[in-house]
Amino acid sequence: xxxxxxxxxxxxxxxxxxxxxxxxxxxxxxxxxxxxxxxxxxxxxxxxxxxxxxxxxxxxxxxxxxxxxxxxxxxxxxxxxxxxxxxxxxxxxxxxxxxxxxxxxxxxxxxxxxxxxxxxxxxxxxxxxxxxxxxxxxxxxxxxxxxxxxxxxxxxxxxxxxxxxxxxxxxxxxxxxxxxxxxxxxxxxxxxxxxxxxxxxxxxxxxxxxxxxxxxxxxxxxxxxxxxxxxxxxxxxxxxxxxxxxxxxxxx
Ligand code: SF4
Ligand code: SF4
Ligand code: SF4
Numbered sequence: 001x002x003x004x005x006x007x008x009x010x011x012x013x014x015x016x017x018x019x020x021x022x023x024x025x026x027x028x029x030x031x032x033x034x035x036x037x038x039x040x041x042x043x044x045x046x047x048x049x050x051x052x053x054x055x056x057x058x059x060x061x062x063x064x065x066x067x068x069x070x071x072x073x074x075x076x077x078x079x080x081x082x083x084x085x086x087x088x089x090x091x092x093x094x095x096x097x098x099x100x101x102x103x104x105x106x107x108x109x110x111x112x113x114x115x116x117x118x119x120x121x122x123x124x125x126x127x128x129x130x131x132x133x134x135x136x137x138x139x140x141x142x143x144x145x146x147x148x149x150x151x152x153x154x155x156x157x158x159x160x161x162x163x164x165x166x167x168x169x170x171x172x173x174x175x176x177x178x179x180x181x182x183x184x185x186x187x188x189x190x191x192x193x194x195x196x197x198x199x200x201x202x203x204x205x206x207x208x209x210x211x212x213x214x215x216x217x218x219x220x221x222x223x224x225x226x227x228x229x230x231x232x233x234x235x236x237x238x239x240x241x242x243x244x245x246x247x248x249x250x251x252x
Contacts, residue, residue, distance in 0.1 A: 091244065209244055
């Protein structure tokens with residue numbers, strides 16, 4: 001197949017740490033095969049090339065500036081398919097912490113006495129990208145799962161709909177044979193968080209902080225019962241959940 005006929009992929013980065021692009025680059029074993037099937041035309045972390053001619057746009061990062069809004073809308077016009085890459089892009093991610101303050105407070109904290117002196121210091125409340133443009137697919141997590149990225153990309157190349165999990169982390173946590181952290185006196189938002197990470201945080205001795213966002217229909221009642229048994233409330237746990245991406249689900 002001529003190179004120009006290959007599907008063209010572009011990766012874009014907005015407000016974030018670029019850890020999800022790094023996760024893509026760390027698929028060393030699989031990237032050679034993928035690169036034989038696609039042409040990558042934008043990827044700031046890996047290549048100098050830039051082009052407005054692409055089919056699939058992977059968008060990383062949340063939106064916090066006016067010029068990002070303009071750039072994101074332009075990407076949507078050019079791309080046939082837009083994929084939100086990671087928690088910052090899918091739900092707002094950790095950047096949503098900023099929305100707990102007024103933008104004046106945020107600017108003063110970051111720019112000190114220079115806040116307000118220049119348009120360069122302007123900032124907007126954090127938004128997930130689907131609060132600005134329609135999004136076709138989501139890769140959840142902070143950072144994304146390499147396995148899920150490879151599954152979504154190969155599915156799109158084959159013209160198939162990718163299978164993105166919509167069951168709670170608890171399912172994968174039990175499959176991993178973990179002892180539930182509630183039994184150890186800790187709390188966890190695994191019961192209402194979208195799976196796909198194989199409950200990696202619990203497996204390695206931590207708790208689930210909900211980086212993959214809510215499942216589509218979280219069973220809040222069942223979760224409330226579990227919490228009540230351990231002397232907790234949904235509100236206290238949801239406050240913890242607001243660490244990750246609560247822009248779309250909370251007034252944070
Ligand atoms: S989702 Fe996490 S790893 Fe990915 S860009 Fe945002 S902060 Fe970084
Ligand atoms: S609540 Fe947390 S620790 Fe318990 S099973 Fe669910 S994900 Fe695992
Ligand atoms: S266990 Fe929870 S916090 Fe950890 S990766 Fe999975 S969804 Fe994210």
